[in-house]
Amino acid sequence: MTADRMLDRLDRLARDATLEAAERWHARAEALDWIDRVWHVLAHEAPDATVRAQALRHRLERADDMLHRRLRAVVRAGYGPAVFQRWQQETGLIDGEGYDALDELLAGVLQLADPGPGSRPLEPEMVFYQPTPARHALDMLVRSRVGPRDVLVDLGSGLGHVPMLASICTGARAIGVEWQPPHVEAARRAARRLKLERVGFLAQDARDADLSRGTVFFLYTPFLGTVLREVLDALRLEGMRRPIRVCTYGPCTRIVGDEAWLHTDGPTTADRVAVFRCVGQGSD
Ligand SMILES: C[S@@+](CC[C@H](N)C(=O)[O-])C[C@H]1O[C@@H](n2cnc3c(N)ncnc32)[C@H](O)[C@@H]1O
Structure with missing residues (x-):
C-alpha cells in the first residue's frame, strides 16, 4: 500500500x-x-x-x-452464555490455527495477565503454554454438549481461559490442572475477579490429578509420549466407570484417535477440536 x-x-x-x-x-x-x-x-x-x-x-x-x-x-x-454464543456465531470459520479478534476480546474480558516469574522447567515430552484459539474452545463446548451438570477438566490449563469460558458459557463446573504454579495463580486471580465460583485451578502434574469428578476432559496437546500414555490410561479407567468425553486439539488428536476405547464421528484433523466418546457410549 x-x-x-x-x-x-x-x-x-x-x-x-x-x-x-x-x-x-x-x-x-x-x-x-x-x-x-x-x-x-x-x-x-x-x-x-x-x-x-x-x-x-x-x-x-x-x-x-x-x-x-x-x-x-x-x-x-451470570449472563455470559448469551453474549459469548452470539459472538461465536459472528466469528465465522472455525478451521485454522491462528488467533483472531475473538481472542483479543476474550483476553480483555478475562484480563489474562502475564504469569510472572517462578516457572518450573518442563520435563521432556511436556509442551509449553500456548492458548487454544477462543473459537476452537467455543466449538469444543458446543460439539461436546457441555452443560451445567458437567465437570470439565482441562489437563494442562495454562492461564485457564478454557475452564473459565466453559463455566461462563455453560454453567458447568470446570477444573484446570497445570504444571506451572505461576500460571495457576494468574488463572485463580482472573476467576476470582469474575466471581466464577464453579471454576478451580490446581498446580499439579496431570499424571497425579484426581480425574474421578470429570465428565469432559480437554487436552490441547499438553504433553506427548509416555506422559500422554499414562494420562490416557488413567482416562480409560475413568471411562470404564462412567460416560466421559475426551476432547483434543492439535497434534495429540492423531494419537488419541488411535485409542481403541474411544471413537468419534466428527473431524480428527489437527486444526479442529476432536470430540471422542467411549466406545459403546453414543456418538459425537
Ligand atoms: C499447549 S498448552 C495448553 C493450554 C490450555 N489448555 C489451553 O488450551 O489454552 C499446554 C499446557 O500444558 C501444561 N503442561 C505440560 N505438561 C503438563 C503436565 N504434566 N501436567 C500439567 N500441565 C502440564 C503446560 O505448562 C502448558 O501450560
Missing part, C-alpha cells in the same frame, strides 16, 4: 464514529492491527500522520476497554 493510500485509510478510519460502537469490536481489532502494521512506514513517509494514528489507537482502545468492563459485569451477573 502506498503512503497516500495509507493516509486515505487513516482519514476514513478517523472519521468513522461507528467504530466506537460496542458491537464493532471486530472492526476495531482489524483497525488496531492495521495501525501496528503500517506504523513504521507512516513514521518514515508521513511522520505527522503518526500523531493522528496514535489518537485513533487511543480512541479504539478506550472503546474496547469500556466493552471489556461492561462484559465483565455481564459475566459477574
